[in-house]
Amino acid sequence: MSSLSEAPGRTVVAAVIGLGSMGLGMARSMKRAGLDVTGYDIAPTAVDRFIADGGRGAATPANAAKDADIVVSVVVNSAQTEAVLFGAGGVTETMRPGAVFVSSATMDPAVARDLSQRVEALGFHYLDAPVSGGAAKAESGELTIMASGSPRAFDTARPALHAMAGKIYELGDAAGTGAAFKMINQLLAGVHIAAACEAITFAAKQGLDLDKVYEVITASAGNSWMFENRIPHVLAGNYAPLSTIEIFVKDLGIVQDMARSERYPVPLVAAALQMYLAASGAGMGRDDDSSLARLYAQLSGTQLPGLSGKPQS
Amino acid sequence: MSSLSEAPGRTVVAAVIGLGSMGLGMARSMKRAGLDVTGYDIAPTAVDRFIADGGRGAATPANAAKDADIVVSVVVNSAQTEAVLFGAGGVTETMRPGAVFVSSATMDPAVARDLSQRVEALGFHYLDAPVSGGAAKAESGELTIMASGSPRAFDTARPALHAMAGKIYELGDAAGTGAAFKMINQLLAGVHIAAACEAITFAAKQGLDLDKVYEVITASAGNSWMFENRIPHVLAGNYAPLSTIEIFVKDLGIVQDMARSERYPVPLVAAALQMYLAASGAGMGRDDDSSLARLYAQLSGTQLPGLSGKPQS
Incomplete structure (x- = not known):
C-alpha cells in the first residue's frame, strides 16, 4: 500500500x-x-x-x-x-x-x-x-x-x-489516546459551564450588575474559557443552541461511566451531570448548554436578563 | 472633614x-x-x-x-x-x-x-x-x-x-458589593481548582502524558485560569503552600452558608467543598490547594509525579 x-x-x-x-x-x-x-x-x-x-x-x-x-x-x-x-x-x-x-x-x-x-x-x-x-x-x-x-x-x-x-x-x-484527551477536555468543559451558570445566577440572586460581574471575573483568577464564552449568552438572554445541553448529558455520562469502571471518583462531574439531566428533564435538552443558568434561576426564583419569571423553552 | x-x-x-x-x-x-x-x-x-x-x-x-x-x-x-x-x-x-x-x-x-x-x-x-x-x-x-x-x-x-x-x-x-463580587470569584476559583485536580489525576489514572495534557488543555475550551496556574504544581510534585486548602474550606464555606440562607442551590460548590474538607481531614489543610490532586490520587490508587504510593504531607 x-x-x-x-x-x-x-x-x-x-x-x-x-x-x-x-x-x-x-x-x-x-x-x-x-x-x-x-x-x-x-x-x-x-x-x-x-x-x-x-x-x-x-x-x-x-x-x-x-x-x-x-x-x-x-x-x-x-x-x-x-x-x-x-x-x-x-x-x-x-x-x-x-x-x-x-x-x-x-x-x-x-x-x-x-x-x-x-x-x-x-x-x-x-x-x-x-x-x-x-x-x-x-x-x-x-x-x-x-x-x-x-x-x-x-x-x-x-x-x-x-x-x-x-x-x-x-x-x-495507539487509538484511544485521542479519545482520552478529548474526555479530559469535556470533563473540564462540562464542569466549567455548570460552575459559570451557578455563579452568574447566584450573582443575579444578589442583585449584582451582571455585566460588571462578567468584566471583573474575566479579568480575575475565577475565569475559565467557558465562562468567557458562554456567559454572554446569559447576559443577552439568548439560549439558541450553539452547543446543546444533550451534548453534555452524553459526554459527562461517558466520563462518569469510564470513571466508575476504573474505580475513580468524580464528584464534580457527578454534580454537574445531575444539573444537565435536570435541565434536559425540564425541557431544555436541545437548547444551548448555557441554559443551566435558566435552570438555576428556576430553582431559586431568580430573574435573569431576557427571561420572565417562567423560563422560556 | x-x-x-x-x-x-x-x-x-x-x-x-x-x-x-x-x-x-x-x-x-x-x-x-x-x-x-x-x-x-x-x-x-x-x-x-x-x-x-x-x-x-x-x-x-x-x-x-x-x-x-x-x-x-x-x-x-x-x-x-x-x-x-x-x-x-x-x-x-x-x-x-x-x-x-x-x-x-x-x-x-x-x-x-x-x-x-x-x-x-x-x-x-x-x-x-x-x-x-x-x-x-x-x-x-x-x-x-x-x-x-x-x-x-x-x-x-x-x-x-x-x-x-x-x-x-x-x-x-454600598458596602457588601465588593464582598459579593469576591465571593463570586471564590466560588469559581474553588470549583475550578477541584475540577483541575479531578481531571489531571483522572488523566494520570489512564496513563496519559501529563505534560501533553497540560499543553493540550491550556490551548482548548477546557482551560481555566486555575488549571493553567495550579496544575504546574502537580506536574512538579511540589505542594509547598502558595494558597492553602484551608482558604477554600473557609471561602466555599461562606458561599455555601450565603446560598443556604438565600435558598439558592450550589451543587458544584457543595461537591468541591467536600473535597477540600477531605483534603484537610487527611492532613493537607496547610498545604497548597493543588493538594486536591494528591487526595484524588490517594482515593483511586493513582501515581502522580513526585509522589510515592503514600501521599506526602
Missing part, C-alpha cells in the same frame, strides 16, 4: 459522513483544499445543503465512501460510528484498500480501541481524531484535532487533517 | 493590620509610594520582618492606627476583622476622625454591611475592598481590588489604593 503523501499528483478522494454544523464545515474545508469530497447524512436536507454548495451527495455511507482514500466520520457517538462502519450500507463495504477512517465522535477510549482493531483487521487504517473548536472553526478549517493512530493512518489522513485543522496534536500510535 | 485628596501637601499616615504574605507586600507597596506606614500582626515575628525592612511596628492594632488617615486590614476572616476594629486595643480607639477603614478580608456581604454601619456610626469611613492577585502582586503593588463604599471612603483611601493596586473596580457606594 502506498500512502497518499507518496502520490502527490493524484486527487485525494474523501467522504464525510455526518453533515451537521461540524461535518458540513469540515467537508467544505476539505473541498476548498482541493479534495474530491462526497457527503452523506442521515437527514436528506443536510445532504441537499452540501449539494447546493457545489458538493456531491450520496444516499448511503457506502455510496459516499466508494473508492475513498479518507473517510471522515462526524457523527454523534460511538453507536453511530459503529453503524457507519459496519452497519448495512456501511463504509467498510466500499472504502479503497489501505484507506483511513478518521473518527471524530467523542467516545470512551476503550470503544475507540475496539473499533480501531476491527477496522484494521479489514485492511484499513484508523485514526482516533476527536475535534475541538466549534462550528465556526470547522467552517474556516481551523479546528483543533487531538489524534492518535499508526504512522500510516496519520500519513494517509494528512491531506484531510491539514484542510480541517489549525492545530493537530499527534498523541501517539 | 477634609479628604486627603484635598490636602496633597501632608504625608498620609497609614496602618496595615495583618502582615502575612499579602499584608506585608501591601505595607511595602504603600511605604514605597511615600505613605507613613505602621504595621501590626498578631505574630511578633511578622512585625519584626517589616521593621527589618525599614518599616515601623506596633504592639497593638490601636497603637498602629494612632492618628492614621487610612487603616488597611488584611486579616483572615470577618471575626478577626471585627476584633481588629472593636476588640480590646482595636483601631477605632485611635484612628483620626474621618479616617477610612479599608477591609480586605474575604467575608459574607451581610457581615461587611454590618461592620460598615458600625464603623460609620463612630464617624469613620468604611471601604469594602477585597483583593485578588496573590503575594507577588501584593509585593509589586499590582493587586486587583474589588471595592465598594461611599465617595468619601474612596477619596480618603485613594493614596493607599493606588499604591497597592494595578486595577481598582469601583462597584458602587
Whole structure:
C-alpha cells in the first residue's frame, strides 16, 4: 500500500459522513483544499445543503465512501460510528484498500480501541481524531484535532487533517489516546459551564450588575474559557443552541461511566451531570448548554436578563 | 472633614493590620509610594520582618492606627476583622476622625454591611475592598481590588489604593458589593481548582502524558485560569503552600452558608467543598490547594509525579 503523501499528483478522494454544523464545515474545508469530497447524512436536507454548495451527495455511507482514500466520520457517538462502519450500507463495504477512517465522535477510549482493531483487521487504517473548536472553526478549517493512530493512518489522513485543522496534536500510535484527551477536555468543559451558570445566577440572586460581574471575573483568577464564552449568552438572554445541553448529558455520562469502571471518583462531574439531566428533564435538552443558568434561576426564583419569571423553552 | 485628596501637601499616615504574605507586600507597596506606614500582626515575628525592612511596628492594632488617615486590614476572616476594629486595643480607639477603614478580608456581604454601619456610626469611613492577585502582586503593588463604599471612603483611601493596586473596580457606594463580587470569584476559583485536580489525576489514572495534557488543555475550551496556574504544581510534585486548602474550606464555606440562607442551590460548590474538607481531614489543610490532586490520587490508587504510593504531607 502506498500512502497518499507518496502520490502527490493524484486527487485525494474523501467522504464525510455526518453533515451537521461540524461535518458540513469540515467537508467544505476539505473541498476548498482541493479534495474530491462526497457527503452523506442521515437527514436528506443536510445532504441537499452540501449539494447546493457545489458538493456531491450520496444516499448511503457506502455510496459516499466508494473508492475513498479518507473517510471522515462526524457523527454523534460511538453507536453511530459503529453503524457507519459496519452497519448495512456501511463504509467498510466500499472504502479503497489501505484507506483511513478518521473518527471524530467523542467516545470512551476503550470503544475507540475496539473499533480501531476491527477496522484494521479489514485492511484499513484508523485514526482516533476527536475535534475541538466549534462550528465556526470547522467552517474556516481551523479546528483543533487531538489524534492518535499508526504512522500510516496519520500519513494517509494528512491531506484531510491539514484542510480541517489549525492545530493537530499527534498523541501517539495507539487509538484511544485521542479519545482520552478529548474526555479530559469535556470533563473540564462540562464542569466549567455548570460552575459559570451557578455563579452568574447566584450573582443575579444578589442583585449584582451582571455585566460588571462578567468584566471583573474575566479579568480575575475565577475565569475559565467557558465562562468567557458562554456567559454572554446569559447576559443577552439568548439560549439558541450553539452547543446543546444533550451534548453534555452524553459526554459527562461517558466520563462518569469510564470513571466508575476504573474505580475513580468524580464528584464534580457527578454534580454537574445531575444539573444537565435536570435541565434536559425540564425541557431544555436541545437548547444551548448555557441554559443551566435558566435552570438555576428556576430553582431559586431568580430573574435573569431576557427571561420572565417562567423560563422560556 | 477634609479628604486627603484635598490636602496633597501632608504625608498620609497609614496602618496595615495583618502582615502575612499579602499584608506585608501591601505595607511595602504603600511605604514605597511615600505613605507613613505602621504595621501590626498578631505574630511578633511578622512585625519584626517589616521593621527589618525599614518599616515601623506596633504592639497593638490601636497603637498602629494612632492618628492614621487610612487603616488597611488584611486579616483572615470577618471575626478577626471585627476584633481588629472593636476588640480590646482595636483601631477605632485611635484612628483620626474621618479616617477610612479599608477591609480586605474575604467575608459574607451581610457581615461587611454590618461592620460598615458600625464603623460609620463612630464617624469613620468604611471601604469594602477585597483583593485578588496573590503575594507577588501584593509585593509589586499590582493587586486587583474589588471595592465598594461611599465617595468619601474612596477619596480618603485613594493614596493607599493606588499604591497597592494595578486595577481598582469601583462597584458602587454600598458596602457588601465588593464582598459579593469576591465571593463570586471564590466560588469559581474553588470549583475550578477541584475540577483541575479531578481531571489531571483522572488523566494520570489512564496513563496519559501529563505534560501533553497540560499543553493540550491550556490551548482548548477546557482551560481555566486555575488549571493553567495550579496544575504546574502537580506536574512538579511540589505542594509547598502558595494558597492553602484551608482558604477554600473557609471561602466555599461562606458561599455555601450565603446560598443556604438565600435558598439558592450550589451543587458544584457543595461537591468541591467536600473535597477540600477531605483534603484537610487527611492532613493537607496547610498545604497548597493543588493538594486536591494528591487526595484524588490517594482515593483511586493513582501515581502522580513526585509522589510515592503514600501521599506526602
